[in-house]
Amino acid sequence: MNALDYVILVGSMMGIAAYAVWNTRGKRDLRGYLKGSGETRWLTIGLSVMATQASAITFLSTPGQGYESGLGFVQNYFGAPFALVIIAVVFLPLYRKLNVYTAYEYLGHRFDSKTRLLGAGLFLIQRGLAAGITIYAPAIVLSTVMGWRLDATIVCSGLLVVIYTVTGGCDAVNLTQKYQIGVIFAGMVAAFFVLLARMPAGLSFGDALTLAGGFHKLEAVDFSMNPDRRYTFWSGTLGGMFLALSYFGTDQSQVQRYLSGASMRESRLGLMFNAVFKIPMQFFILLLGVLIFVFYQFERPPVYFNKTAWSLQAEHDKGGKLRSLDSAFTLAHAAERRQVEDWLGARRAGDARAEAAARQGALSAQERVEAVRAETRAALDAAAPGTKANDSDYVFITFILDHLPHGLIGLLVTAFFAAALSSKSGELNALGSTTTVDIYRHIVRREASDAHYVVASKVFTAFWGLVAIGFALFANLAENLIQAVNILGSIFYGVMLGLFLLAFFFKRVKGTAVFWAAIAAQALVFVLYSTLSISYLWYNVIGCAACILLSLLLEAALGPRGARRAPAP
Amino acid sequence: MKEPTDDTSTGLPWPKRWGGVYGLVMGVFVVWVALLSLLSRLFP
Secondary structure, three states: OHHHHHHHHHHHHHEEEEEEHHHHHOOHHHHHHHHHHOOOOOOHHHHHHHHOEEEEEEEHHHHHHHHHHHHHHHHOOOOOHHHHHHHHHHHHHHHHHHHOOOOHHHHHHHHHHHHHHHHHHHHHHHHHHHHHHHHHHHHHHHHHEEEEEEEHHHHHHHHHHHHHHHHHHHHHHHHHHHHHHHHHHHHHHHHHHHHHHHHHOOHHHHHHHHHHHHOOOOOOOOOOOOOOOOOOOHHHHHHHHHHHHHHHHHHHHHHHHHHEEEOOOHHHHHHHHHHHHHHHHHHHHHHHHHHHHHHHHHHOOOOOOOOHHHHHHOOOOOOOHHHHHHHHHHHHHHHHHHHHHHHHHHHHHOHHHHHHHHHHHHHHHHHHHHHHHHHHHHHHHOOEEEEOOOHHHHHHHHHHHHOOOOOHHHHHHHHHHHHHHHHHHHHHHHHHHHHHHHHHHHHOOOOOHHHHHHHHHHHHHHHHHHHHHHHHHHOOOOHHHHHHHHHHHHHHHHHHHHHHHHHOOOOOOOOHHHHHHHHHHHHHHHHHHHHHOOOOOOHHHHHHHHHHHHHHHHHHOOHHHHHHOOOOO | OOOOOOEOOOOOOOEEEEEHHHHHHHHHHHHHHHHHHHHHOOOO
């Protein structure tokens, strides 16, 4: 990065944060602080919901997924439109009717105090951990490739978001997210067109897709019923629907976004905006990764995208193992490139037989390339066993730094930080609200002035911000970053969704049965996760089903004793 | 005559009812799945 890139990065980030702080000054009542001014329109809500979900991990890691595995990951989002419609029809009217601050307040109204606390507790644990990942994920990748200090990157970006979220509350979050997502889209679209412009002369978009398809990167929809496959149409639609239903419907970081709408209409349209645009957005980001894969057929990529980790080990490469792997990779890539060029030549000449032979040759050459990569990863792991980060997370940022012009590099790095800050601010806002409303005001101090609760809310928001920064400073993640967040969510969200579905649709089930069933179901999910190897999306379904079934059984067993209503929350 | 409420009217020129909006969302989903399937068939 040069001076221009840094000016764009620092100017945009500080400018957006300062504007939000200035624009939301003077919000002093609890309603305004936690739910906003009540004037938020549907587009702001839609963008805010999108920005809260799409963190920096989405934009850094997803192109790497596309590069490695193609478009299949898009199926993970197939359940989102169904879930968002259900939320607009069922969840939203109930939340608005009861005029709640948090989703867990509703559990208190419907069941009892302990179930409300259980819901809030599950949210605080899951989202508190996820907030750490949200801030850690971009910091580890960006600090590595930029040569920045990891701890300084985490602390600087973490403190900036804490400051404007604490100062401006819900309105500041909504406002910054609108501008941040604008920066993100501008950066991603610019990267897409520059990537197309950097493709070899004469290679049309159709040629690029033909190559991608030939390497099995465009297999977006898999209708097979194999539960061991991580992404299929069925796991994505059914498991993804449960995940999205739970995330958008019961996670306070999302509920708070659409409850800030000026009316039911604005909130609903904001949700429908996401129902329509979520899949195309993910498709576009994955396609970017697939096209980077095509680009690197003609341009030698690094044998290991995390160049810093590579360089560090290469310095101590006593036996010359890494050097020889690098040479082997150069030869394997050159062989693959020749095959790809033959393939394109045969395609243009209309020689189907030669095209099929060259394609087969390219696939074999690609296998050799992947084998060298795997050997390199193994050699690096053996040399530094603590290095666990997934190399695919470094694909997009490496492409940006190596092949995009200055100015655009600054814009893209700004986009990653904007994405990190936008989702983080939504999470902190929700963690602070839940701690204030469901724990502090509900248990610790029931009667106090609005001003007191606003101060408490600010203190709790800052507290969670510092917890997330602390977690990020000590995090060490093995999985691909975006999967780590989804796995964490899937472990908790099923039971959470079960609680809400019981509240909405099973009128005769009471708090005591639900409370113990939820605890048992959560324990079951923990046990299954540590013993089975099924797609993690299924844990949303299992957790939810177990919570509902166990509640019904317990309710039947408890009978009239369990039917006694607990004191009002 | 009863005023249309948030709950029944979308306030949009089209679709005017929420049922229409939800139908549209589902239609868009089907189109996306079809297009994605077509993409893998066009470039096998």
